[in-house]
Amino acid sequence: MEFNRIGIVGLGLIGGSIGLDLQRLGYEVYGLTNRDQTAIRAKERGLAQFTSTNPNIIADCSIIILALPLPQLINPPQELIDALPQNAVITDVGSVKTPVIKAWQNLHPRFVGSHPMAGTIEQGVEAGRRDLFKNHPWISTPYNATDKDALKSINELAINLGSNWITTDPELHDQAVALISHLPVFISAALIQTVKNGSNNTLLKLTKAIASSGFADTTRVGGGNPQLGVAMASSNTSAILNALNSYRSEIDKLEVMIKENQWEQLKQELKETQSNRPDFLNQK
Amino acid sequence: MEFNRIGIVGLGLIGGSIGLDLQRLGYEVYGLTNRDQTAIRAKERGLAQFTSTNPNIIADCSIIILALPLPQLINPPQELIDALPQNAVITDVGSVKTPVIKAWQNLHPRFVGSHPMAGTIEQGVEAGRRDLFKNHPWISTPYNATDKDALKSINELAINLGSNWITTDPELHDQAVALISHLPVFISAALIQTVKNGSNNTLLKLTKAIASSGFADTTRVGGGNPQLGVAMASSNTSAILNALNSYRSEIDKLEVMIKENQWEQLKQELKETQSNRPDFLNQK
Numbered sequence: 001m002e003f004n005r006i007g008i009v010g011l012g013l014i015g016g017s018i019g020l021d022l023q024r025l026g027y028e029v030y031g032l033t034n035r036d037q038t039a040i041r042a043k044e045r046g047l048a049q050f051t052s053t054n055p056n057i058i059a060d061c062s063i064i065i066l067a068l069p070l071p072q073l074i075n076p077p078q079e080l081i082d083a084l085p086q087n088a089v090i091t092d093v094g095s096v097k098t099p100v101i102k103a104w105q106n107l108h109p110r111f112v113g114s115h116p117m118a119g120t121i122e123q124g125v126e127a128g129r130r131d132l133f134k135n136h137p138w139i140s141t142p143y144n145a146t147d148k149d150a151l152k153s154i155n156e157l158a159i160n161l162g163s164n165w166i167t168t169d170p171e172l173h174d175q176a177v178a179l180i181s182h183l184p185v186f187i188s189a190a191l192i193q194t195v196k197n198g199s200n201n202t203l204l205k206l207t208k209a210i211a212s213s214g215f216a217d218t219t220r221v222g223g224g225n226p227q228l229g230v231a232m233a234s235s236n237t238s239a240i241l242n243a244l245n246s247y248r249s250e251i252d253k254l255e256v257m258i259k260e261n262q263w264e265q266l267k268q269e270l271k272e273t274q275s276n277r278p279d280f281l282n283q284k
Numbered sequence: 285m286e287f288n289r290i291g292i293v294g295l296g297l298i299g300g301s302i303g304l305d306l307q308r309l310g311y312e313v314y315g316l317t318n319r320d321q322t323a324i325r326a327k328e329r330g331l332a333q334f335t336s337t338n339p340n341i342i343a344d345c346s347i348i349i350l351a352l353p354l355p356q357l358i359n360p361p362q363e364l365i366d367a368l369p370q371n372a373v374i375t376d377v378g379s380v381k382t383p384v385i386k387a388w389q390n391l392h393p394r395f396v397g398s399h400p401m402a403g404t405i406e407q408g409v410e411a412g413r414r415d416l417f418k419n420h421p422w423i424s425t426p427y428n429a430t431d432k433d434a435l436k437s438i439n440e441l442a443i444n445l446g447s448n449w450i451t452t453d454p455e456l457h458d459q460a461v462a463l464i465s466h467l468p469v470f471i472s473a474a475l476i477q478t479v480k481n482g483s484n485n486t487l488l489k490l491t492k493a494i495a496s497s498g499f500a501d502t503t504r505v506g507g508g509n510p511q512l513g514v515a516m517a518s519s520n521t522s523a524i525l526n527a528l529n530s531y532r533s534e535i536d537k538l539e540v541m542i543k544e545n546q547w548e549q550l551k552q553e554l555k556e557t558q559s560n561r562p563d564f565l566n567q568k
Contacts, residue, residue, distance in 0.1 A: 117496060137494045168490055176490040179479045184502040187471055190534035192557040195463045198530035206452055206460040210421045211564035212401060217501040218468040223561030226554035233542045233550055244539050246482035250474035255528050258517045266517055270510035273476040277507030280495035
């Protein structure tokens, strides 16, 4: 096992971007992809020095980053598990942590749960780009059995990539992403459907003609990748259902104010949202 | 009454921007403001050639644009009504049309309901800027008694400002803006409140640290001007309540899919929202 060899499984947006940055930092990057074509293209794009579809490619790596979609992190193929050296540090990039950790805590002794947050929606081997993680959160979710040295390795790696390191427990992480990332997808999708399903042809035509930047912004995440939405919902179900419940109460509260013409209360409520929102805006 | 004299009542974002464009088109613009300081500043900024707080300033104008906030359009001050020449064409800029028309249909024989849509959130005498309406919708809502020649004058004016002219009836207009502009404000505000009210201190701190561009976009209109939100709700109440009702059904539909693990249906639903959203994105 060589200290400066890092393996990346999956060279899409996250894996490819990590590969680009790590090479600049002097590491040797070994990329494992599931298709020959992707391995060739990833090498052409310089996402890793070495790429292959053969799991042996990661055999001598000291750190291995599983940059795979959530379903594959939760149900990893046996071939991948078998290929991971027992003394390497393993981390993932999954946006939901409880089920990933549940899967991996018995699969590898040096697994560390990670969620590097990134700001673009592109996907695939063409998506990776430099400095994707700079000034973005890299959340790690250690649990009791987490190897302290392994955690320290991932901490150093995240800092080297320019991330803001955050540690929290897996359940709290999943509640936070349910509120901040997952709930917005569903409330935004519901808005698109409301206009589409709640309008006759004349009204629909008019709404399309007059929809402005406010509608575009509010619906952006609801018009995103359906697979990603399903992955969120199926892997973070209870936290999302709780968030939807709280959300419905807030909608009900506003509706009562409007129905009962409580304009002073509504103004107070909207003053609160106006003053609260900036706390959630980071320079990211 | 001089044909090329146009009066603008209120020189905020909308009124000021119309003033700038009209002068470039060769019109003489007479601005009526409610404060001396605003009249002076509006003149300094060149929003109108002539400005005053004295309603007589608009006495010889052939077209008068009431660029006032919705509450003042719905309950116009008597002094303003008295100052409007009977043979001038009068239009407004209100974002809700039924109550404005209800107020004005008996107040002036040549009133035409208008809703020029603009894309910025700035306000006040510093906000006006050139070409604000270019390629944006200018919706007019004629009713049976609307003077055809008056409507034609406003049509020409809107076209001269580069707007996309749309006519529809007032009720349909109000339903469309309820769905496209007003509903987003309340569902977006409810999202901010859900995170704020549904989190203990530790969770709230984490959500603030990890909130990304998706959350920022989805909450933008919910963090806007409280007065504007109240004006929407109080002047377009029934259309907004209908929209909220439809919205709740869509939330319920998604919740059932998530609760019952109907991942295939959820994927279909999110595929629909993904493919429907681009219809509402215009080059504006």
